[in-house]
Amino acid sequence: MPTRREPTARQLRLAVELRRLREAAGLTARQAAAMLGVSNVQISQIEAGLSGVSEERLRRLASHYACTDEEFIGALVAMATDRTRGWWEEYRGLLPTSFLDLAELDHHSRFQRHVAITYVPGLLQTANYARAVFSDRIPELTEEELELRVRHRMARRVVVEGPAPIPVEVVIHEAALRIRVRDRVVSRAQLDRILELSDTDHVTVRVIPFDLDGFSQAGSAMAYVGGSAPKLDTVVRDAPHGTVFIDFEAQLSAFRARFRKLEAVSLEPERSRDFINRLAKEL
Template sequence: MGLRANATQRQRRLGVELRRLRDVGGLSVAEAASFAGLGAPHLGHIEAARTAIPEAKIRALAAAYGCQNESLVDGLVAMGASTGRGWWSDYRKVLSADALDLAELEASCAGCKTFQWLYVPGVLQTPEYTRALFKGGEPEASPQTMELSVEFRQHRQRMLTGGSLTAFHAVIHEAALHMQFVGAEVMRRQVEHLVEMARLPHVCIEILPFKAAAYPAPFGAPFVVFEGAVPELNTVYVEHPISSPFVSGQAQLAQFSDAFSRLSAVALPPIDLRVEPEFHVRKDSLGLIQHLLYAP
């Protein structure tokens, strides 16, 4: 079997995590490879995500590294066993690898936490809102390409409405609800859709108001924290034009997770339709949304 030319984010992450564990265990590539019955070049290819690794070899390496976190090892085995195929596979020839990696992460994560300050998060968007964004951001795209992108983004919402019911927590800056580049009626329907999505028991939506006492995140780019089987396998997706939008370093994961916790702490209480309407006086996220919808 030949070496991979284009590894997915999942495959790259597995290699990075195996290398991290080897570094923690203090073993060279040659020493680690001998424990698992591999050649040093073969293990090098595995850590570089250029080739696959069977379950037995993953467990042998974990034992050699002294890793006693069974949940972490099971998570690595699951990553190695995954085929990476899903509904997103139908788009391989037309969309970017990052878009496909994002869809795979959404389909496999245990939980998702997202912060947005300019747009409504993609998996909460209505088709009309998404279409308006693409028309404004990519005016030269063909109608076919645009509709395909809208369709893809709608399919991504399966993480919220499909069988897995992934725990989803969004902090959205109030600024995103005031943007007029999608048109007033489109925005109104989008805001109403946010309220409807908040009815789902596994969805939490909070609004960070303009009048928040502080902006606690140390960076301005929107981001998504995808929770893995264990915290060590979390992945952060940063919406920024950098070479790779995915972050997996342990120190960086902790930084983004902490930033999201602080953003949530200063945001308004989440949209909760169980609270009596008269108590929503802009003291929580639903109250602010109602003000935006019905204020003259």
């Protein structure tokens, strides 16, 4: 297989999982290469995401690594053999790679759980809300760059608006609902949009009000994305240097616990809808 110059986040995840399986089996890259009858360089390239791996070789590696989780192996095979060219490919070379990786992650997700503290999650944003958020970026975006980002964000909404929507749970702080990223009109339309989505069977919205005692999770904004197998879940967080994808099991476990803790202290869905309705009427 030809060597890749810039593997996607999904290709890198496959590479990381194969390396983790090898290391868990206590084998060296040299031993893995000998099992497949290939060079050390080939194993290194596979485990760096620079080269693909066939289904036959992947299953042989899984067998040598004593991996018996058939669901996990099947998910890895799907990742290795997937040749999908999704809608996000039209943005390649026009937007940073992280935008494409996020859209691809959406496409393959089974469910998503979001915690929002200062901004409405991207999947729930209106075009004008997204435009306001992107327009405040530093360095400032050109009009073309701005509109590309807005179009991409609106296209991502297919996972909640398309023909096969996934379950999405959102815990959103009152601050994110009240902050006016532009003006009253944009804020009101955004609240109406959240209410519209929360009225569907697949989107659940819970609100954390300002008057909640003991709230200490102000830095917990995140998106927890369910992979095609539980071991392939991913947490996405925004950082000053860009989007961060987290996939270590210990960290995933901590984020799962954090989400459930926040969910437990938030308002029930119906009370949350009433809360958002009141905010909308104030505008």
